[in-house]
Amino acid sequence: MSSNTLSTTGNQDIKEIKIANIENEIHEESQCAETEMPVEVEKKTGVSFPIKLHDGRELKAIGVRRKNVFGFPFKIYSFGIYADNQKLAAVLKSKLVERQAKVTKEMYEMVIDNPVGITVKMVMVISNVPMSMVRKNLNDGIGVAIRKLGGGQNNELTKRIMGEAKDEIKLTHGSKIEVTCLPGYVLETKANGKVVNKLESELVCRAFVYLYLGEDPLDKEAKDKFGMSLVSMF
Template sequence: MEAQVGRKEEEEEEEEEMEVEPKTGVSFPAKLPDGKQLCATGLRRKKLLALGINIYAFGMYVDIDARFKELLKAKLGGAAEKPSKELYEAVIDGDVGVVVRLVIVFRALTMSMVRKNFGEGLSVSLKKLTGGQKNEELINKVMGEAKDGIKLPPGSVIEIARLPGHVLQAKVKDELVSKVESELLCRAYLHMYLGDDPFDKEAKERFGRTLVSSLSAP
């Protein structure tokens, strides 16, 4: 009986384990209910009238299982000592589950503002991946069912997930707003965080270091 109680307490402590994004103080669970692990936290900033505005904090989660490790090792030719371009490309291009949890920190943010910001970032990313082509129709499918009038006070959560089969799924405050099957869209989305000009370079580096460490773990 005591052993069962002890295990339950350990499980509760594990569930409550959090990591704080230092620039905003936003907390992220170290692990999602489906087992995906937090690999890095970061901050999305945007210039507005020459001022740097904090828009949202984010946490990037990956299912670091045996299949994922084998995918990375195959791409890298074995284990790695430090993050490399090939490592990030393996995640961007691979058909593996990744979740980016966004927690709003900017006050008076609306869904229309998020849609515009999201579209701008995706447009730039798509152009880099396609040699200058822009696909407005594809971009507009993301957040497709989210109403522009939705208010997103600080603490509101938007979750973007790449699901197996190259499906990009978006949830706003736990409500499913879009689910789009597109390998290019999935790559473009992760490219915003792990590409050559990421939203948060420090977050990208932490993400890479976490994956490198995982390759040497049993």
């Protein structure tokens, strides 16, 4: 298949955009635009996130992804959740006509069901993390979310999220992974600024946002802060 073309796999309504010529080494992302922007610091890890991305999406919440190993919680990455304010406000105001005093389950569900414009920027806080571990972590998490959203078991779909990122690549402290739901329900994944995959699937986009805003979020405080930003839009 040629570069940047869409293909349908099997009988699933899923299209995958192949990114050609993925290099073995992932290059560092240019920080010029971000270094000029004010930041918010995630206090548990000291990682800073620009309050706005170069495309105008604004930071709504920050948090930490932890993983239990032999009963001990380890910090894997810090994350910032960004959103397009105009798209977010349009989604909320399309169904809610009155000002909300506090965030509701319905409001979270509205964002999950309309995830276009959401970006999650992840910054590793441990070193020498193999890409295979990152891939498995995303696959497992999104796989559970897909089942909770009624999509059943779909291993073939979830393992495409990291695309052609090589398993032997190791992410160091400070390495970045950025996942964005683009128009058309295209989930774009970048590693250190380099696009490694684009997967067109409404279900995967919804499941990815569900990880952070669903019933059992990766960081409850981050979900609550995102919810406060929804209320403030009224």
